[in-house]
Amino acid sequence: MDEQYSFLKQIDPESSNLIKGLQQIQAVEGYVSDDAIRAAAEYFNIPEVEVEGVLSFYAQFKRVKPGKYQICVCDGTACHIKGAPLVHEWLKQELGLDPGETDADGIFSVETVACLGCCSLAPVMSVNGKVYAKLDRKNLKKILKEYAEK
Amino acid sequence: MKIRFLRVGVASCGIAAGADKVFEKLKEKAGDIPVIGVGCLGHCYAEPVVEAVTDSGESILYRDVKGTDEAVDNILALGENNHFVIPEKRKAHELVKVLALAGKVDPTNMDDYIANGGYEGLKKALSLSPEEVVNQVKISGLRGRGGGGFPTGTKWSFLAAKQAEEKILICNADEGDPGAFMDRSLMESVPHQLLEGMLIAAYAMGATKLFIYCRAEYPMAIKHLKIAIEQIYKAQLNVVNGRKLEIIIKEGAGAFVCGEETALIASLEGKRGTPRFRPPFPTDSGYKGYPTMINNVETFGNVPVILREGGEAFAKVGTENSKGTKLFALAGDLKNPGLVEVPMGTTLNEIVFEIGGADRDSVKAVQTGGPSGGCIPVELFDTPVDYDSLKALGAIMGSGGLIVIGKDRCMVETARYFLDFTHRESCGKCTFCRVGTMRMFETLERIVAGKGKESDLDLLEDLGKKIKAGALCGLGQTAPNPVLATLRYYRNEYIDHVKNNRCTARQCNAFVKLAVDKDKCIKCKMCIRTCPVNAIDENFNIDPAACTRCNSCLDVCPKTPFSGRI
Ligand SMILES: Cc1cc2nc3c(=O)[nH]c(=O)nc-3n(C[C@H](O)[C@H](O)[C@H](O)COP(=O)(O)O)c2cc1C
Ligand code: SF4
Ligand code: SF4
Ligand code: FES
Numbered sequence: 001m002d003e004q005y006s007f008l009k010q011i012d013p014e015s016s017n018l019i020k021g022l023q024q025i026q027a028v029e030g031y032v033s034d035d036a037i038r039a040a041a042e043y044f045n046i047p048e049v050e051v052e053g054v055l056s057f058y059a060q061f062k063r064v065k066p067g068k069y070q071i072c073v074c075d076g077t078a079c080h081i082k083g084a085p086l087v088h089e090w091l092k093q094e095l096g097l098d099p100g101e102t103d104a105d106g107i108f109s110v111e112t113v114a115c116l117g118c119c120s121l122a123p124v125m126s127v128n129g130k131v132y133a134k135l136d137r138k139n140l141k142k143i144l145k146e147y148a149e150k
Numbered sequence: 151m152k153i154r155f156l157r158v159g160v161a162s163c164g165i166a167a168g169a170d171k172v173f174e175k176l177k178e179k180a181g182d183i184p185v186i187g188v189g190c191l192g193h194c195y196a197e198p199v200v201e202a203v204t205d206s207g208e209s210i211l212y213r214d215v216k217g218t219d220e221a222v223d224n225i226l227a228l229g230e231n232n233h234f235v236i237p238e239k240r241k242a243h244e245l246v247k248v249l250a251l252a253g254k255v256d257p258t259n260m261d262d263y264i265a266n267g268g269y270e271g272l273k274k275a276l277s278l279s280p281e282e283v284v285n286q287v288k289i290s291g292l293r294g295r296g297g298g299g300f301p302t303g304t305k306w307s308f309l310a311a312k313q314a315e316e317k318i319l320i321c322n323a324d325e326g327d328p329g330a331f332m333d334r335s336l337m338e339s340v341p342h343q344l345l346e347g348m349l350i351a352a353y354a355m356g357a358t359k360l361f362i363y364c365r366a367e368y369p370m371a372i373k374h375l376k377i378a379i380e381q382i383y384k385a386q387l388n389v390v391n392g393r394k395l396e397i398i399i400k401e402g403a404g405a406f407v408c409g410e411e412t413a414l415i416a417s418l419e420g421k422r423g424t425p426r427f428r429p430p431f432p433t434d435s436g437y438k439g440y441p442t443m444i445n446n447v448e449t450f451g452n453v454p455v456i457l458r459e460g461g462e463a464f465a466k467v468g469t470e471n472s473k474g475t476k477l478f479a480l481a482g483d484l485k486n487p488g489l490v491e492v493p494m495g496t497t498l499n500e501i502v503f504e505i506g507g508a509d510r511d512s513v514k515a516v517q518t519g520g521p522s523g524g525c526i527p528v529e530l531f532d533t534p535v536d537y538d539s540l541k542a543l544g545a546i547m548g549s550g551g552l553i554v555i556g557k558d559r560c561m562v563e564t565a566r567y568f569l570d571f572t573h574r575e576s577c578g579k580c581t582f583c584r585v586g587t588m589r590m591f592e593t594l595e596r597i598v599a600g601k602g603k604e605s606d607l608d609l610l611e612d613l614g615k616k617i618k619a620g621a622l623c624g625l626g627q628t629a630p631n632p633v634l635a636t637l638r639y640y641r642n643e644y645i646d647h648v649k650n651n652r653c654t655a656r657q658c659n660a661f662v663k664l665a666v667d668k669d670k671c672i673k674c675k676m677c678i679r680t681c682p683v684n685a686i687d688e689n690f691n692i693d694p695a696a697c698t699r700c701n702s703c704l705d706v707c708p709k710t711p712f713s714g715r716i
Contacts, residue, residue, distance in 0.1 A: 014420075015419070015420050016418065016419045016420040016438075017420060018420035018421075019400075019401075019403055019417065019420050020400070020401070020420075022403075023366070023401060023403065044420075053422055054420070054421065054422055057405065057422040057423060057424075057577075058403035058404050058405050058423070059403070059404035059405060060366055060402075060403040060404035061403065075328075076328030076329050077327075077328050077329030077481070077482075077517065077520060077521075077551070077553045077567070077568075078328075078329045078481035078482055078487075078553055080328075080567050081482055081483070081553065081555065081559055081564070081567075082482070086700065086701065089698065089700045090700070093682045093700070093702075113367065113404075114326075114328040114404075114406070114571065115327075115328035115329060115330070115331075115367070116162075116367055117162060117163070117325070117331040117334040117335075117367065117368060118162055118163045118166045118194075118331070119329055119330075119331055119479060119481035119487070119551075120163060120194030120195060120331075120479075120480065120481050120487030120488045120489075121163060121166050121167060121194060121197070121487075122481060122482075122487075124166060129369060131162060131165065131166035132166065133166040133167055134167075136705075137702065137705055
């Protein structure tokens with residue numbers, strides 16, 4: 001197996017750990033590349049097509065490299081009725097990105113997720129896991145600016 | 151009066167509101183006063199919340215606390231600003247049993263949990279025979295809180311009766327309903343309570359291997375559970391039936407259907423989370439072929455309470471067929487969103503208006519059960535909330551998410567939103583679910599875009615019934631519910647869209663035009679400058695074809711002279 005994926009060895013190579021392995025890969029690399037699929041298939045002794053099948057089933061897995069800052073806009077029920085579509089609209093205006101896209105410099109990427117569990121503070125989004133609540137156009141701009149300057 | 155210690159709510163909801171900054175600041179300035187990070191008190195609308203407990207044991211709450219010197223000094227001096235008085239009306243209806251320790255104990259400190267009666271239930275259980283524990287749960291009348299509402303004790307007796315070398319116990323912490331956060335709150339705030347419930351269950355049924363299947367979107371819940379598991383290993387509390395039980399956390403990977411039992415098991419096995427035909431039921435053949443029991447987080451959360459107070463006492467609360475209390479996650483168009491625990495049978499009126507503080511004149515309906523549930527119009531809000539009454543109205547109890555829908559929300563759009571969710575989450579195994587939900591979604595898209603026909607309504611109804619009949623699992627069987635319920639109660643809104651060319655709630659873009667009210671306009675031109683698509687010309691006319699309805703112009707206008715929605 002490729003050196004790059006030697007971290008998989010911390011996980012028991014039992015087939016039920018495949019999802020865990022893929023999650024580990026994504027945690028390290030930000031997405032699951034073709035090489036990573038090959039490595040996982042070899043390590044867990046599962047045909048590549050099956051790995052690909054599992055991968056494509058779960059919304060969590062990404063097949064393309066995301067930006068440095070991953071913006072996840074919640075479109076759960078509470079956020080939806082409190083304006084999640086507007087949040088996407090604002091992001092489109094500020095960053096020119098639709099859900100699923102990454103900007104040319106690889107700084108920001110935008111995606112939609114279902115419910116972050118902070119519904120009472122809707123609408124919310126997270127940037128690299130940090131949750132921002134009660135979004136409006138103004139504080140969204142501020143948040144983006146902070147990250148852009150980092 | 152002196153402060154004995156301070157509690158700060160630092161569950162994910164608190165942190166999202168800025169509680170981490172408050173926590174740091176308090177620690178910096180509090181000197182010798184202990185500052186304890188606790189879970190969620192349920193008052194998400196008031197967050198960040200800080201509780202100061204004084205020498206005399208009095209508790210003083212502060213709301214909307216900022217992480218500034220000023221705000222923190224105010225608390226340390228027990229000042230008057232930002233006092234938080236829990237509304238009387240809420241207190242009158244609340245009955246806190248399952249969440250009794252949420253926001254009271256440090257979730258990462260087992261001793262704190264034990265000092266407040268934690269693991270008493272387990273102790274009690276171990277002093278009884280396993281059969282007697284199952285019996286107590288039966289007597290309590292507890293029904294599964296994951297949505298199905300199946301009597302837990304009965305379910306347990308199936309697995310208890312099995313003879314097998316391994317028996318699997320799984321906690322379903324997938325909480326897939328987008329709009330629900332009861333399970334998250336429980337796991338983040340009192341992780342030991344879930345573990346205690348699971349250990350009692352393992353003892354009662356002779357389970358040998360324990361899993362918690364938690365959605366990956368809940369990193370703090372996972373972190374707290376991991377810490378708690380380490381602690382019980384150390385204290386050897388996991389030794390049950392003479393065996394050392396291992397508790398394994400598995401993270402979900404973002405698929406709603408994995409909340410369904412057989413799909414969850416497939417996912418645990420590392421496969422695609424596709425439901426399969428039952429029988430065999432998981433209690434006969436589940437994870438890797440072993441007999442398996444799956445229960446919801448809140449179900450397990452109730453178990454220590456039952457053991458502590460006894461099944462009979464537990465059954466005193468609630469209605470004829472729904473016992474105990476229920477957690478509800480309140481969100482949407484109301485003043486006080488958050489988490490609340492009330493006895494089964496509390497009416498929607500009480501929950502939405504008296505606890506949630508929603509405005510009576512502006513509420514249209516409430517959605518229960520998320521994408522599998524239905525809406526209940528405000529006229530029926532005197533319905534007591536329990537499994538059976540909600541079912542009779544074409545909605546379901548679901549797991550406890552309650553979304554309040556205001557009068558200015560379009561019900562067709564709401565239904566479209568849910569179908570958008572379910573058609574994407576369909577696992578694709580059954581044709582009716584896979585293709586049918588897609589067709590329903592497309593039809594609804596057409597209607598909200600102003601291209602619907604009257605015959606579409608019959609089409610939706612017909613297709614909805616067929617999907618329900620032709621789907622294998624609960625996802626497909628319930629997916630049409632939001633559409634069927636809105637068609638039942640708000641058919642007039644559909645008719646308006648397809649026949650009268652208007653959106654009743656004036657929400658759907660296709661029917662709405664923005665225009666400047668030229669009498670009020672002060673000609674500051676803010677709107678013209680702000681409009682990202684240059685839809686406003688120098689005479690303040692808005693080109694409806696160019697306007698994307700982003701509402702930016704409304705935001706910046708100092709006079710709000712937009713006559714708005716037509
Ligand atoms: C599509 C679908 C999604 C579900 N999602 C969940 C969930 O997120 N959490 C949960 O506890 N139960 C969920 N359920 C219900 C479970 O299948 C199961 O009935 C429940 O976990 C049993 O536990 P209980 O008896 O304690 O309620 C879901 C069911 C279906 C059909
Ligand atoms: S009803 Fe839908 S989600 Fe359920 S098994 Fe069939 S296709 Fe999959
Ligand atoms: S709503 Fe947005 S697009 Fe439409 S006129 Fe106003 S600023 Fe322009
Ligand atoms: S709906 Fe957005 S956090 Fe739950």
